[in-house]
Amino acid sequence: MTEKVKKKVPIVEGLFTWPSDQPALIASRCKKCGAIVFPKATYCPNPDCEKNSQNMETVQLSRVGKLWSWTIQYYPPPPPFKMEPFKPYAVGMVDLPEGLRVLGMLTTTENLRFDMEVELTVGKLYEDEEKEYITWMWKPVEKACKK
Amino acid sequence: MERDVAIIGVGMIRWGRYPDPKQLDVFPDKTMPEMAVEAIAKALSDAKISWRQVEAMVAGVYLWVNQQAGIHGILSGTAIANLMGYTGIPIVSVANACATGQSILREAALAVASGECDIALAVAADKSAFGFFRPQSTDGRADIDYMRFVMCGETNPAYWAMECRRRMYEAGTTEEDLALVKVVTSKPAPYNPYARYQRSFTLEEVLKSPIVCDPLRLYEICSTSDGAAAVIVCEYEKAKKICKKPVYINAVTVGTPTFGDPTVRLTYLSSYKKPGVPSLSESRNAVERVYRMAGITPDKIDLIELPDNSSWHYLAYLDCILNLNPGEPEKMLRRGDLDPITGKIPTCPSGGIGAFGEAVVAQGLAQVCELVWQLRGEAGQRQVKKEVKYALAQTYGYAGNNAATILSKGW
Ligand SMILES: [Zn+2]
Numbered sequence: 425m426t427e428k429v430k431k432k433v434p435i436v437e438g439l440f441t442w443p444s445d446q447p448a449l450i451a452s453r454c455k456k457c458g459a460i461v462f463p464k465a466t467y468c469p470n471p472d473c474e475k476n477s478q479n480m481e482t483v484q485l486s487r488v489g490k491l492w493s494w495t496i497q498y499y500p501p502p503p504p505f506k507m508e509p510f511k512p513y514a515v516g517m518v519d520l521p522e523g524l525r526v527l528g529m530l531t532t533t534e535n536l537r538f539d540m541e542v543e544l545t546v547g548k549l550y551e552d553e554e555k556e557y558i559t560w561m562w563k564p565v566e567k568a569c570k571k
Numbered sequence: 572m573e574r575d576v577a578i579i580g581v582g583m584i585r586w587g588r589y590p591d592p593k594q595l596d597v598f599p600d601k602t603m604p605e606m607a608v609e610a611i612a613k614a615l616s617d618a619k620i621s622w623r624q625v626e627a628m629v630a631g632v633y634l635w636v637n638q639q640a641g642i643h644g645i646l647s648g649t650a651i652a653n654l655m656g657y658t659g660i661p662i663v664s665v666a667n668a669c670a671t672g673q674s675i676l677r678e679a680a681l682a683v684a685s686g687e688c689d690i691a692l693a694v695a696a697d698k699s700a701f702g703f704f705r706p707q708s709t710d711g712r713a714d715i716d717y718m719r720f721v722m723c724g725e726t727n728p729a730y731w732a733m734e735c736r737r738r739m740y741e742a743g744t745t746e747e748d749l750a751l752v753k754v755v756t757s758k759p760a761p762y763n764p765y766a767r768y769q770r771s772f773t774l775e776e777v778l779k780s781p782i783v784c785d786p787l788r789l790y791e792i793c794s795t796s797d798g799a800a801a802v803i804v805c806e807y808e809k810a811k812k813i814c815k816k817p818v819y820i821n822a823v824t825v826g827t828p829t830f831g832d833p834t835v836r837l838t839y840l841s842s843y844k845k846p847g848v849p850s851l852s853e854s855r856n857a858v859e860r861v862y863r864m865a866g867i868t869p870d871k872i873d874l875i876e877l878p879d880n881s882s883w884h885y886l887a888y889l890d891c892i893l894n895l896n897p898g899e900p901e902k903m904l905r906r907g908d909l910d911p912i913t914g915k916i917p918t919c920p921s922g923g924i925g926a927f928g929e930a931v932v933a934q935g936l937a938q939v940c941e942l943v944w945q946l947r948g949e950a951g952q953r954q955v956k957k958e959v960k961y962a963l964a965q966t967y968g969y970a971g972n973n974a975a976t977i978l979s980k981g982w
Contacts, residue, residue: 435721439718461841462841463841494733495729495736495785496785498782501703501726502700504720507724513724525833527840538740559721559722
């Protein structure tokens with residue numbers, strides 16, 4: 425019996441590059457003032473900047489950042505959140521070099537430390553007959569792999 | 572303000588679950604407009620005026636519109652007026668998340684201050700979702716709240732817990748401090764007939780309660796509740812004639828964030844940080860403005876009602892309200908300075924949101940009701956011991972809203 429390889433799809437499209445070996449979050453950058461917004465936005469959020477959609481370009485964010493804080497969610501949230509099977513998971517806030525602090529689940533609940541390096545990856549939340557539904561996740565960078 | 576404004580009547584129903592299958596005798600089934608009408612009736616009777624004397628009304632929009640109220644939730648003011656009886660007055664419905672209560676108090680006060688009318692009413696009722704709050708749509712393209720919920724699994728307590736953990740790291744807040752917040756705020760709860768949980772908690776009980784989102788435990792996080800409250804404001808000179816103890820509104824305002832605030836606030840997926848911009852800027856902006864409007868500084872505040880949605884909130888909002896460094900509220904708490912009845916700065920004599928639970932749009936008005944009873948000396952066994960000149964209520968709201976009010980004796 426061969427197991428069918430299911431297609432992996434993001435639950436919400438357009439938030440990170442996919443399919444990709446090195447997924448990155450997709451943001452908007454203002455060409456006038458450099459302000460960055462995630463997810464993508466039509467207008468620059470800087471109150472002193474022009475509200476002209478032409479100024480906004482699409483950029484990919486750095487894939488490595490520092491873990492600012494995290495928690496472990498022990499109780500299953502209600503729908504529309506879905507994770508099968510449910511197990512306690514970590515959610516964190518990560519500081520990126522672009523000046524953004526970005527939310528996301530973490531791949532592990534173990535050995536998390538303040539300001540540790542984490543890298544963007546994807547992880548499964550649930551699947552059906554056809555597809556596996558994924559989201560972006562932050563994964564601790566293995567120190568041993570660092571050159 | 573152009574004309575001075577005072578509060579002449581307040582009313583509230585007991586916070587709880589309507590209906591609560593287990594406690595039907597305590598909390599009978601009521602719709603949100605019915606809850607609002609009960610609160611209005613109590614406020615009218617407190618002010619000894621009739622519904623016909625109310626010249627303008629502002630209502631909080633029920634947050635859980637899809638689930639529980641439909642179109643009536645969006646037009647809450649109109650739905651309430653339908654039950655009260657139409658009198659042709661201006662009615663506006665407002666949604667500013669948890670900051671709604673004092674946002675509508677501001678609208679009512681401005682209506683009177685501007686001279687549009689002499690007597691205006693702010694009313695809010697809400698029934699919250701059971702368990703964790705959740706997004707109200709399933710639009711993955713446009714609803715950022717849906718995105719953060721399904722893609723990041725971030726519940727509201729998870730957000731609070733992340734902020735809390737970083738505070739512990741930076742300010743040295745301990746697990747005992749977090750538990751102590753609940754012990755201290757729940758002390759007056761047995762004496763508040765409007766609180767949902769009329770009991771106090773011991774340190775051991777709180778520390779033994781299960782962890783929901785570490786480091787926050789079950790008893791360190793408020794529940795979701797149903798509730799309603801109403802406040803009647805009146806032009807000050809007229810208020811002095813019709814009421815023995817008019818409570819003077821020194822200032823009431825709303826705050827929103829400053830660009831560059833590092834806070835990744837609820838519903839959002841990221842923040843864009845700028846050097847020098849403080850966190851929780853919506854709260855700092857509201858608080859700064861309310862002091863400026865009242866012409867006083869934080870050291871003049873004698874009594875506080877703040878949004879203790881979790882133990883982290885209690886500490887973080889004391890930083891904002893009293894302009895303290897993280898770590899200082901923890902010391903004040905341990906010293907007993909914040910004891911709700913006997914403290915130097917009594918904080919949450921109502922028992923706080925911990926004792927009430929979140930009835931989202933109504934809680935800002937519930938805080939104001941408590942300050943009015945305290946200023947008038949009508950709070951019974953939870954009456955604060957010190958002489959109160961200035962009392963402050965402050966509520967933060969989902970996604971970048973905040974409201975603050977300063978009250979004093981007007982007699
Ligand atoms: Zn710009």
